[in-house]
Amino acid sequence: MAKHRLTAVSKSTIARAVLGAGVLASAFGVPAAAHADTSTAVAAATAAKHPATALAAHKASERDETKITATADQVLAVARAQVGVSENASGGGTKFQQWYANSQRAAETVARDGGSRAAYLNAAWCSMFVSWVGEQTGARPQVGWDAWTVAHAKWFAANQRFGHEAKPGAVVFFSWKGGKSLSDIQHVGFVVKDNHDGTISTIEGNTGNGKVEERVRPKSQVVGYGYPEYAG
Template identity: 60%
Template sequence: MSGRHAKQTALTLKLTGGFLAASLLGSTFGAAAHANTVEENTKTSSEVTASALNLAGLSGVSKGGLSAIQVKLDDKSKASSSTTSEDRAGAQSSRDSDEKQAIAGVTAKQFVAEAKTQLGQSEDASGETKFGEWYADTDRAGETVARDGGSRSAYLDAEWCNMFVSWVAEQTGMKDTVGQDAWTVAHAKWFKEEGRWGTTPKPGAIVFFNWNGEKDLDSIVHVGIVDHVDDDGTIHTVEGNTGNKVQEKVRDASQIVGYGYPEYKS
């Protein structure tokens, strides 16, 4: 045993003795107080103290010394508890910071690249997709069911273009700035309420469509993600629920109601 370990062992024995002595003192004083009502018990408090200390192997420690040991141990326990609370708070702060950094660190190019990893994903024979299955199990689904009616299970085989966009937002840590919804109209209105709505195409923008050329938000029937825009204004997109799968498309500006703008890293 090293010298350091020997010292630690001795200290541990002494502190353990202090706890035992304190425990014995508490029990013995309680018994003595009760027994004082009976004339047979004639021990003084000094004798009780000495007896308790002897049992603890600390016969040389005074009552004052024992109290001092207990106070130190109590202080140590409080300090340990405080440190633990501070550590927990620090860990939570670190996690929150990491999440904010993840959001701040996503570029439009990275967001589109994540969407493209799903190219070719399609509905199964029953019309269900991984995106609808994911969305139906989210907290957001509970909120949109409360808003729109229906049930979580209805999302499993519902139109899923907006659930695809929401899924990409989840995977990239961008749900707070991209938004999450299953209804294109509500999603577009959310962007407008946030002050992030417009008619200029940008890479990474969430693009909302009406095939008849109507421009009212309530007329929106489809949504996708802008990949890039050609010099002549041709808009390239990544969309879910197009031909029952995730596909790259080329869209005419006349079919576009407007754009929602996520907050990407430059």
């Protein structure tokens, strides 16, 4: 196979291309390092010689990455299909924890919070459950992913997608004592519907029974809602 030659492209041009790929990737929770490879350098060479073509390709790629295909109903269907999944006696053993512990996001949150990937295997998993459902439905860029409920809520808030209206498919954040600050959040799940009687119906992982369950919760325990940008 022929090797690409990059002698015509300056190091600074390649560096800028790598940085641009990293910025785009970080918007989706993907570390820049995962994109700083030889293919990026090759793309930089192409951009230097054919800027119009490169710009068109970049826009097409951006559209592909941000394309929203999952609906609220599809996300809720996948969440509901997990009802009954239970943790083991150690508080672990679920596929949600195993997936998260092996994800790139786990490496990022270990760097942020300390600990190790293995610690997630027996950690509280309500937010991992929500993240896993997003991954399975292709809605992770809209649902977000984290193991810490507070950080998950702050991600929605930082993207101007946090509010106080119960909507089907919304990600609901709870404080059992009724606190209304993001720092009070203790639990998370999906909204199925607003029952219009002061309660909401939900699907949650890591309930008090250590399972995925459908629940009815009082709105007085809700801190707020994250709104994934669904299709349809």
